[in-house]
Amino acid sequence: MSPGRDRGPGPFVVTLVVDLPIAKPDALDVIAFVSDGAIENAGTAHPRVGLGRGTWAEVQIPKFADPPPLAVDVWSEESWDAAATEAARLADALRRVGWTVRGPRADEV
Numbered sequence: 001m002s003p004g005r006d007r008g009p010g011p012f013v014v015t016l017v018v019d020l021p022i023a024k025p026d027a028l029d030v031i032a033f034v035s036d037g038a039i040e041n042a043g044t045a046h047p048r049v050g051l052g053r054g055t056w057a058e059v060q061i062p063k064f065a066d067p068p069p070l071a072v073d074v075w076s077e078e079s080w081d082a083a084a085t086e087a088a089r090l091a092d093a094l095r096r097v098g099w100t101v102r103g104p105r106a107d108e109v
Contacts (some may be wrong), residue, residue, distance in 0.1 A: 012080040014087035016072040017104050018094070027059045027070060034093035054078050055086045071104070 018027075028039050028047055037049045040056070048056045051074065060071040074090060076083035091101040 012076045012078075012083045014074045014080070014083045015104050016074065016087055016091050016094075016101050017069045018072060018099055018101055019069045020099060021068050022070065024059050024061050024070075027061075027072070030094070030097065030099075031057050031059070031072065031090065034097055035090060048075075051086045051090065055082060057086075057090060072101075 020027075022030075024047075028042075028049055031037070031049045032039050035049060035051050035057070037051055037057075039047055039049055041047045046058070048058045050056050054077040056075050058073045058075065060073060062068065062070065072090070072094075074083050074087035076086065094101050
């Protein structure tokens with residue numbers, strides 16, 4: 001997990017990195033499944049999965065057919081700690097279904 005890219009007032013974000021060739025809709029489906037959440041704004045340019053009160057996950061995929069990784073940004077309106085807690089919970093759940101999840105490397109930030 002990244003140590004919070006945002007430094008000012010919210011929303012706060014923690015990024016998880018997944019080295020997996022998967023389409024954005026499929027990634028959102030898996031995130032919704034493992035978090036018992038639902039995809040909000042499906043079919044729009046900004047779909048997301050609600051994780052809890054004031055927290056959600058968004059999937060950022062590579063552009064122009066670049067290879068993985070893809071980024072899962074976990075956002076919180078409350079605090080960086082809330083984002084980090086939900087990101088850790090989501091990372092554990094994704095690992096249980098076989099995903100390899102890590103924080104971003106310096107060259108990916």
